[in-house]
Amino acid sequence: MTVYFIGAGPGDPDLITIRGRALISRCPVCLYAGSLVPEAVVAFAPEGARVLDSAAMTLDQTHAEIVAAHARGEDVARVHSGDPALYGAIAEQIRRLKAAGIAYEIVPGVSAYSAAAAAIGQELTIPGVAQSIVLTRVSMQSTAMPSGETLENFARTGATLVIHLGIRNMREIERQLVPHYGVDCPVVVAYRVGWPDQAILRGTFADIRARVREAKITRTALILVGPALAETQDFVDSALYDPAKPHVLRPVAGVDLVEDHNT
Numbered sequence: 001m002t003v004y005f006i007g008a009g010p011g012d013p014d015l016i017t018i019r020g021r022a023l024i025s026r027c028p029v030c031l032y033a034g035s036l037v038p039e040a041v042v043a044f045a046p047e048g049a050r051v052l053d054s055a056a057m058t059l060d061q062t063h064a065e066i067v068a069a070h071a072r073g074e075d076v077a078r079v080h081s082g083d084p085a086l087y088g089a090i091a092e093q094i095r096r097l098k099a100a101g102i103a104y105e106i107v108p109g110v111s112a113y114s115a116a117a118a119a120i121g122q123e124l125t126i127p128g129v130a131q132s133i134v135l136t137r138v139s140m141q142s143t144a145m146p147s148g149e150t151l152e153n154f155a156r157t158g159a160t161l162v163i164h165l166g167i168r169n170m171r172e173i174e175r176q177l178v179p180h181y182g183v184d185c186p187v188v189v190a191y192r193v194g195w196p197d198q199a200i201l202r203g204t205f206a207d208i209r210a211r212v213r214e215a216k217i218t219r220t221a222l223i224l225v226g227p228a229l230a231e232t233q234d235f236v237d238s239a240l241y242d243p244a245k246p247h248v249l250r251p252v253a254g255v256d257l258v259e260d261h262n263t
Contacts (some may be wrong), residue, residue: 013041
């Protein structure tokens with residue numbers, strides 16, 4: 001048997017991959033993080049499948065279910081929100097599977113940050129403005145951050161920041177980031193992106209905390225920060241399609257190649 005760690009995407013059942021949905025539809029056992037994965041995603045499980053919400057389960061309990069499935073020779077769909085490689089808490093599960101000699105595979109999914117970018121209709125890497133995205137989080141009650149991975153250190157780069165698990169710590173986030181990005185820096189808060197009750201709040205450090213408080217958002221939200229989030233801005237075109245800058249797939253500059261391509 002095999003354990004499939006499946007990225008369910010950010011919440012919209014249509015955003016799970018074809019492969020992920022197909023695996024759920026044939027696995028006799030399905031463990032899913034019900035606090036972040038909608039039931040519509042695991043509704044594709046086959047009739048009679050053992051479908052368990054792991055939100056209230058411990059690591060020992062989920063592993064025991066997998067070991068029991070292994071003894072029966074039954075594949076397991078282990079469904080996580082977003083992409084399991086990012087804050088998926090799969091590393092400790094994989095460690096136990098390796099120790100038990102149980103095979104596993106990882107099926108990637110759509111991350112919440114990319115769904116948030118789609119929801120606001122923007123690219124996060126703007127030529128000449130920001131070419132890097134930092135996916136990070138704040139500690140609060142979760143596992144402590146490594147000593148060098150601070151918001152202030154990331155802010156010094158000027159990159160687009162995507163902050164997880166920080167919506168209850170907005171004041172401290174402002175304190176660390178405003179000196180580097182400025183009080184007028186664009187900030188986007190994406191609440192339950194991909195779900196029916198999705199909410200997108202746009203503002204700056206000058207007003208975003210008040211907007212979050214007014215909307216009563218206290219969990220399940222991403223915070224995006226950086227100049228690349230400005231709704232209107234002046235920037236140079238990417239060199240990718242510049243006719244004056246040929247590359248291996250467009251070795252000679254000129255409009256003739258564009259015409260040939262369209263033909």
